[in-house]
Each structure stands twice: as C-alpha cells, then as structure tokens.
Amino acid sequence: MKTVATGILEGCFGCHMSLLDLHEEILDVLGAVEIVYSPIIDTKDFDHADIGILDGAVATEDNEETAKKFREKCDCLIALGTCSSYGGIPGMRNLFDLQDVLTSVYGDKIPSSDEIPKHLPEVKSLDQVVKVDYKIP
C-alpha cells in the first residue's frame, strides 16, 4: 500500500476541502493508500511517504521550510491546485509592494511577532522552490 502525506502552504484550504468532497468515495481512496500525515488527520510529523501532495503557494519562510521537508521525505511530490502550481491568488501579491499590501489589510496595526511566519519578498509556485514531479492545477 502506498503511503501519502498532504500539506498546506499559503492557500484557502479549498484544495483539501475538495478531497473531502469526494464524500463516500473517499473510502475507496482510503482503502488504496495509507495517509501518514495530513491536516485532515491528527499527526504531527512523518518520516517518509511514497507520495506527497502540497496545496497553496510558497509565500512565507514557513511555507518554504514545509516545501523542502516534503521534497526530502516524499519520493514523488505533487503540486495540487493553481496556487501551488502557478502562484494563484496568493501570487497576486507580487503585483504590489509587500508593505503596501500589509498596510492595506492591517492599516497601521500590522501584526508583528516571532511566532508569525515571515513573508518572502515574492510569492512562488512550488516548483520555483523544489523539484515537483506532477502538477494538478
């Protein structure tokens, strides 16, 4: 049985919701693979997976770290969704200055904490950070 790990970068969670939208057909999937790591199950980490699936764009240092961890631990890495494949909606940030984007959202109260992942200067698609084997936009 193949092992699968799934993860989320900068996105809306919609790609993972679309997996759940398989409804009862998800039972066929769960019969064919073992999910070793995913936001939809209660695991904190994983050592290895045959297949890794990441949705969302790479917009923060935290996203970059997750992308590299998945590449290291997964034999095959799949970019799921437009954000992961091409930058998608998060990638629209690249059309503007990062500080202007933050100011337009938070005004003069931009959150600042070591616990908040730092934004990368530019949002990237997954394959701009690590080698990707397949894209499913």
Ligand code: SF4
């Ligand atoms: S591609 Fe991006 S915006 Fe679309 S559902 Fe996936 S995470 Fe959400």
